[in-house]
Amino acid sequence: MPQTIERIEAVPARVPTIRPHHLAFVTVEAMDVVVVRVTAGGVTGLGEAATIGGPRWGEESPEGIAAAVNHYLAEALLGQDAANLNAVEDRIARALRGNSFAKNAVSTAVHDAVARARGERLVELLGGAVVDSIPLAWTLASGDTDRDIEEGERALAERRHRHFKIKIGAGDPAQDLRHIARLAAAFEGRATLRVDINQAWDESTASQFAPALAEAGVLLFEQPLPAWNVDGMARLATRLRATVMADEGVATPQDVLRHAQAAACGAVALKPGKHGGVAGTRAVAAIARAAGLGLYGGTMLEGTIGTLGALHLYATLGHFAWGCELFGPLLLRDSLATTRPAPRDFALHLPDGPGIGTELDADKLAHYRTDRARTVLG
Numbered sequence: 001m002p003q004t005i006e007r008i009e010a011v012p013a014r015v016p017t018i019r020p021h022h023l024a025f026v027t028v029e030a031m032d033v034v035v036v037r038v039t040a041g042g043v044t045g046l047g048e049a050a051t052i053g054g055p056r057w058g059e060e061s062p063e064g065i066a067a068a069v070n071h072y073l074a075e076a077l078l079g080q081d082a083a084n085l086n087a088v089e090d091r092i093a094r095a096l097r098g099n100s101f102a103k104n105a106v107s108t109a110v111h112d113a114v115a116r117a118r119g120e121r122l123v124e125l126l127g128g129a130v131v132d133s134i135p136l137a138w139t140l141a142s143g144d145t146d147r148d149i150e151e152g153e154r155a156l157a158e159r160r161h162r163h164f165k166i167k168i169g170a171g172d173p174a175q176d177l178r179h180i181a182r183l184a185a186a187f188e189g190r191a192t193l194r195v196d197i198n199q200a201w202d203e204s205t206a207s208q209f210a211p212a213l214a215e216a217g218v219l220l221f222e223q224p225l226p227a228w229n230v231d232g233m234a235r236l237a238t239r240l241r242a243t244v245m246a247d248e249g250v251a252t253p254q255d256v257l258r259h260a261q262a263a264a265c266g267a268v269a270l271k272p273g274k275h276g277g278v279a280g281t282r283a284v285a286a287i288a289r290a291a292g293l294g295l296y297g298g299t300m301l302e303g304t305i306g307t308l309g310a311l312h313l314y315a316t317l318g319h320f321a322w323g324c325e326l327f328g329p330l331l332l333r334d335s336l337a338t339t340r341p342a343p344r345d346f347a348l349h350l351p352d353g354p355g356i357g358t359e360l361d362a363d364k365l366a367h368y369r370t371d372r373a374r375t376v377l378g
């Protein structure tokens with residue numbers, strides 16, 4: 001029996017973080033997310049899009065995502081059979097150009113609605129889990145070395161994380177080097193260190209400082225150069241005795257193909273939001289795999305809904321050479337869902353329960369929504 005799509009709604013919301021999160025291009029004190037609800041055959045599925053600093057990490061803003069969902073994606077999908085997931089993905093892809101974060105939120109919500117209607121977990125709808133858990137990294141980005149060390153020590157003691165990503169590139173690279181050297185000394189032999197430059201360096205800065213950072217113990221350099229500079233990434237990757245990873249530079253299957261052909265990276269950060277949904281993420285992962293590139297389960301710092309959607313999908317993709325960083329719910333001060341995934345034994349585990357494995361907390365959404373007067377939580 002068809003499961004007709006009856007209602008699609010996107011709601012923007014802002015949730016504060018537990019501490020300021022310093023990236024090269026912005027400091028985040030609250031995350032702007034968009035929660036998407038798709039009702040099909042009387043069953044509601046959930047999806048989420050997150051933006052870092054509004055349209056600063058990527059090109060989509062929370063307002064734009066909500067409009068893309070409520071107008072163009074709703075128009076393309078209302079009245080369609082949710083259970084025909086291939087046709088749904090095709091309609092999503094053709095409804096509007098770009099807007100991959102909006103597309104992913106809807107793709108996930110439709111999949112969630114179908115999985116819930118069948119009484120199965122999303123991972124089962126997607127063909128089953130290859131792994132039940134993925135090692136979970138944490139980002140040290142408080143802006144203060146002592147505070148980062150304290151935070152890392154707590155994560156190790158509580159067996160939450162033993163892979164730390166450090167955000168650098170905002171200021172003087174020599175200062176970044178001193179910061180990393182102190183973290184490397186503090187965590188030597190107990191945790192791995194990676195850096196995310198978020199496109200902030202030019203090629204000569206990368207040539208000058210990346211080797212010294214690698215020498216200090218950094219294993220992975222995430223998007224050191226601007227997304228357009230694929231050739232520069234390739235030159236750096238050849239010279240560096242550490243792995244270069246593409247993040248902002250790889251959104252579409254064509255992007256990953258180009259990086260692979262240019263030997264521009266040894267690893268790729270997947271993010272369902274960059275790839276426009278389930279089908280797009282699988283396409284990018286398949287090309288990365290075929291080219292021998294390591295996978296990393298990336299995040300846009302989504303809350304519980306987006307995090308669990310990504311986790312179910314990643315679990316179907318098999319081995320993640322660099323683990324994942326689906327720690328968004330731990331960085332947020334509150335959850336828009338009734339649960340909040342927590343790591344154990346340094347990994348994030350698939351939850352039980354139908355669909356993505358959590359429920360929307362309607363009171364919290366009413367409180368944190370930004371599109372109309374907020375309510376006071378009682």
Ligand code: MUC
Binds near residue numbers: 196247299301
């Ligand atoms: C990014 O660029 O990877 C992921 C983890 C984090 O701290 O920031 C994000 C965005």
Ligand code: MG
Binds near residue numbers: 222247
């Ligand atoms: Mg990144």
